[in-house]
Amino acid sequence: MKVVLACFVILGVQSIDGFLSVRNTSFYYNDEKVFLSGANIAWFDFARDFGSGAYNQVRPRFEYAIDEISNAGGNVIRVWVHTDGQWSPKWDQNGFATGEDTESLIQELGQLLDYAATKNVLVIFVLWNLDVTPQPMLHLYTQEDRLQSYLDRVLKPLVAGLKHKRALAAWDLVNEPMGSLSQWQEDPNPCYDTTHLQGTGAGWAGTTVYYQNILKLINWHADAIKSVDPKALVTTGEAGEFTTTNVCEKCRDHYTDECLIGAGGKPNGTIDFYALHSYTWEGRYTPSSPFKNQFNFYNKKKPIVVEEFSTTNSESHSPEVNYRHIYEGGYGGILDWQYNESGKWVDNKHDIFAGISSIRNLTSNGKIDIKL
Numbered sequence: 626m627k628v629v630l631a632c633f634v635i636l637g638v639q640s641i642d643g644f645l646s647v648r649n650t651s652f653y654y655n656d657e658k659v660f661l662s663g664a665n666i667a668w669f670d671f672a673r674d675f676g677s678g679a680y681n682q683v684r685p686r687f688e689y690a691i692d693e694i695s696n697a698g699g700n701v702i703r704v705w706v707h708t709d710g711q712w713s714p715k716w717d718q719n720g721f722a723t724g725e726d727t728e729s730l731i732q733e734l735g736q737l738l739d740y741a742a743t744k745n746v747l748v749i750f751v752l753w754n755l756d757v758t759p760q761p762m763l764h765l766y767t768q769e770d771r772l773q774s775y776l777d778r779v780l781k782p783l784v785a786g787l788k789h790k791r792a793l794a795a796w797d798l799v800n801e802p803m804g805s806l807s808q809w810q811e812d813p814n815p816c817y818d819t820t821h822l823q824g825t826g827a828g829w830a831g832t833t834v835y836y837q838n839i840l841k842l843i844n845w846h847a848d849a850i851k852s853v854d855p856k857a858l859v860t861t862g863e864a865g866e867f868t869t870t871n872v873c874e875k876c877r878d879h880y881t882d883e884c885l886i887g888a889g890g891k892p893n894g895t896i897d898f899y900a901l902h903s904y905t906w907e908g909r910y911t912p913s914s915p916f917k918n919q920f921n922f923y924n925k926k927k928p929i930v931v932e933e934f935s936t937t938n939s940e941s942h943s944p945e946v947n948y949r950h951i952y953e954g955g956y957g958g959i960l961d962w963q964y965n966e967s968g969k970w971v972d973n974k975h976d977i978f979a980g981i982s983s984i985r986n987l988t989s990n991g992k993i994d995i996k997l
């Protein structure tokens with residue numbers, strides 16, 4: 626009996642430690658403080674990399690990319706899953722998620738995670754995007770029954786199917802909501818008021834989504850994930866400090882527990898860390914950019930990961946300086962944009978690998994060289 630109990634205790638301890646976790650403002654893996662260093666492999670076939678067999682087409686490229694990032698000394702990648710919903714998940718004619726491709730998503734994302742684990746690389750999955758208007762899924766922000774169909778038929782089974790994978794780092798729910806925010810939405814509730822965003826460029830995607838609906842969607846997603854996998858880490862990747870911090874005149878943190886729970890009503894539907902993107906505009910960072918400050922400047926009780934940046938749109942134009950600044954500044958991680966080398970404001974692979982390998986042996990702000 627004692628032996629059996631001891632076994633359960635040991636297994637129990639391992640099952641907690643064998644996954645990335647957050648303690649206060651740092652990441653931990655196997656009881657060791659970890660710094661996330663790597664790159665976005667956002668996509669190879671935009672919005673169509675996963676589901677219904679699609680991964681077969683891009684799998685060799687993902688695996689080669691993981692090899693290269695791992696060889697450079699990186700320990701994390703960030704990969705986009707549904708993006709705008711044009712391919713996955715599948716919808717019926719009324720906009721309800723059918724769940725017919727859920728099994729294939731579990732299998733394909735599982736293959737990616739299993740391969741990444743063999744290379745000691747963690748994976749952050751991004752579900753949705755508001756940086757460009759996500760036409761096929763936009764109704765999920767306003768139609769609660771459709772949103773619930775997605776959570777029940779796709780997201781919860783997906784999380785249940787992947788929660789044992791050691792390489793699963795976190796779920797990043799919506800990329801850059803700021804792209805679809807108005808700069809003029811007045812609201813008595815500061816969580817939904819966006820008038821502080823005037824002059825920030827918010828709303829570049831062209832379609833406005835009411836902030837309360839975005840926060841509700843995030844709250845419901847986070848709650849659904851944690852209801853299936855309480856240890857799972859959740860974040861939402863934002864375009865910068867203006868909507869995620871309180872350190873400047875145009876800044877307001879809309880992703881506090883209060884704002885998220887207030888919008889969606891679900892007490893477990895909160896984020897575990899902040900994920901900020903930071904690029905220069907006309908050659909300069911904003912004074913409140915992570916590249917101009919240290920982590921302590923933001924007074925956060927959760928870690929901050931600089932989840933997107935590019936040497937091309939940085940002030941130093943040096944990958945080594947950028948990676949080192951974020952490491953030594955006390956942040957939780959840094960990921961370059963992006964391995965695919967396509968689109969605007971992207972680094973080439975040479976610069977990505979130079980930045981990653983320049984900090985690969987550091988330990989003062991957490992280990993990068995980890996074994997999964």
Ligand SMILES: *[C@@H]1O[C@H](CO)[C@@H](O)[C@H](O)[C@H]1NC(C)=O
Binds near residue numbers: 648649
């Ligand atoms: C987290 O913060 C609390 C309160 O400041 C402190 O007591 C605790 O030791 C910290 N835990 C870790 C793992 O740093």
Ligand SMILES: *[C@@H]1O[C@H](CO)[C@@H](O)[C@H](O)[C@H]1NC(C)=O
Binds near residue numbers: 668670671686965966
């Ligand atoms: C990068 O993504 C674009 C858009 O999906 C695609 O056309 C291109 O082939 C990708 N590049 C590589 C190197 O796979």
Ligand SMILES: *[C@@H]1O[C@H](CO)[C@@H](O)[C@H](O)[C@H]1NC(C)=O
Binds near residue numbers: 851
């Ligand atoms: C929130 O999560 C905790 C821990 O998993 C769980 O015990 C609790 O029932 C959850 N609360 C709600 C309202 O779902």
Ligand SMILES: *[C@@H]1O[C@H](CO)[C@@H](O)[C@H](O)[C@H]1NC(C)=O
Binds near residue numbers: 986
């Ligand atoms: C990291 O450590 C390895 C093994 O000790 C060494 O070969 C490499 O030169 C080091 N890299 C850097 C950038 O310090």
